[in-house]
Amino acid sequence: MSILVNKNTKVLVQGITGKIGRAQTKYMLDAGTNIVAGVTPGKEGTKVYGIPVYDTVKEAKENHDIDASVLFVPASIARECVIEAAKNKIKLITLITEHTPVHDVMEMKSYIDKSDSLLIGPTTPGIISPGECKIGILPTNMFTPGSVGVISRSGTLSYEVSAILSDNNIGQSTVVGMGADLVAGTNLIDILKLFNSDKNTKLVVLIGEVGGSQEEDAAEYIKNEMNKPVVAYIAGGSAPDGKRMGHAGAIVEGGKGSAESKISHLTSSGVKVVSFLFEIPEVVKKLLQ
Amino acid sequence: MRLYEYEAKKIFYSNEIKIPKSKMVYSSKDAKKAVQEIGFPVVVKSQTLIGGRGKAGGIKIVDEIKDLEKTVEEILQLEIKGYKANGVLIEEKLNIKQELYCGITIDRTLGKAVIMISSEGGIDIETVANKDPDKIMKFMIDPTEEKFSYEFIEFVKKLDFSGKLLLKISNVVKKLFEIFNNYDCKIAEINPIVITDQNDVICADAVLEIDDSALFRHPNFKKRKLNSMNEREKHFNKKGATYVRLDGNIGLICSGAGLGMATMDLINNYENMSPANFLETGGGITEDLVFDCMELIIEIPDIKGILLNLYGGINPIHEGAKGVARAIKKHNLKIPIVAKALGNRQEETWKILEKSGVVVVKNFETRKAVETLAKILEGESV
Structure with a gap:
């Protein structure tokens, strides 16, 4: 047993086609993580290590059961990517990205606090x-x-x-x-x-x-x-x-x-x-x- | 990024917050010209980014022309906590009836903006905060909700102001809150807001600190920040690394702030070792960055040894190792270098480091790496 994540957790990777997203997806798969889908706008139809990529979280959610999302996205768009995940009712959102403006973090936290989602990060391992x-x-x-x-x-x-x-x-x-x-x-x-x-x-x-x-x-x-x-x-x-x-x-x-x-x-x-x-x-x- | 008082006041002025008549000058000659426009008495204020400048003699009142040159020169030369002034601000002296405090910052736990106001402003505001916290009103603000004028009026009314003063003060608070948001501030503070004998409300000081992570939204300040840096600092900044020079003899390169602090705690535990610097790379390690880190550290006089403490989670530590090897080769370094580098691609990393003569500690404990360096410095074999 464990908290937050276990072997049944189905994971979405936002920003999966970037250099870091791709490399870390491989490491996560090697660690046994059940990654079911990825999101990068404009990259729908491609695959990363066999994982299907969608343009939006909504489409990923329509095609897969998703419990958690992990984000490797640029700091300048972290706010909207987190809110996109929360709007699509993903329960656990983990923002790895460093250097997100703190006013953006306050805004996403306020949004998350009013939702059923949990946000870990930003700048979290x-x-x-x-x-x-x-x-x-x-x-x-x-x-x-x-x-x-x-x-x-x-x-x-x-x-x-x-x-x-x-x-x-x-x-x-x-x-x-x-x-x-x-x-x-x-x-x-x-x-x-x-x-x-x-x-x-x-x-x-x-x-x-x-x-x-x-x-x-x-x-x-x-x-x-x-x-x-x-x-x-x-x-x-x-x-x-x-x-x-x-x-x-x-x-x-x-x-x-x-x-x-x-x-x-x-x-x-x-x-x-x-x-x-x-x-x-x-x-x-x-x-x- | 901290702004100088004169920069913050420019922003206040363009947002219709009243400031004293003032002029930024860099010599006593220009100060004389400034006084012709402003008129005596004036306040001469050192423009530094360090707090406590008033108590350090960086703010002086000048009543007559004969004292001006000397005072300006003194303040231009004055070092406050190691920092010289970047010019002086010549400012009209206000006739103060009352001083208020208004500060806006971030409540880290709640993740909300907090506005604080007090009718007992001035240099002793922190004493007021400690002894009489009820004299500082606090308001938490949800960042997703718009704030209206009436809310600021309700808020300032708790300080027992009425009529025109109530409106003037609540307008200043509202404007300051807009600046706090529009300029991505971590701190926006006016201490004091002066109520003059004419019942004017004027901001006598200004503190703004812009969030570095948000500078991409404020290109002018980003440019100003980059202009103030040398090439190496620019590179560090771009990669998100943090460097602080300290007094000791051991150079330190760590891949995280927490790890860096824990490593310093351990080094400080030895009598003959103390950190010469604090350097954390964040998640942006490249060969060049670590090479630059090495060059920066070996320039420090009296440096006796270097300790690298790196984790390969998101960081390609094998690239970092190449940077170390390059620096050792280029400068023919002989001082002891001990590295603990663990995580993704650790074996590759170790090989590169060992080939360059770095002592690699493969244990998980930072203590072992610090111990190893201490032993080498005492001439023991490891």
């Missing part, structure tokens, strides 16, 4: 339930099936922590990259909730980083609702401060956002916070005993 399904660009050889859920705000650290766990014979139920942008389609709490009710996830590893207040919010949820152990690492404790200008950011965050703030909120909610990633396997093993 995607989601993998090892051995079952991979949606996105995560390098498959880092992951092994198991019962630890991983949520990471950083893409590369989701690989690193999973690889370290795998190396210590600790498999993962599902690994979710939240996306690194200022605004994410989905917040940590949304994914924690899914892990909390997934009976095959026994423990959650949370990789946070400085900036924003998602970890502080997550700490509150963990304290009140979480019925399984959480281990966390916050990246950026020794990172230099960004150059600041204007007061608005500081007023909104209200003292949250620093590594210290996140670590103290999580610790007081019963989360075991480690100083370095390499400490995680030992802590996980102890908690799972």
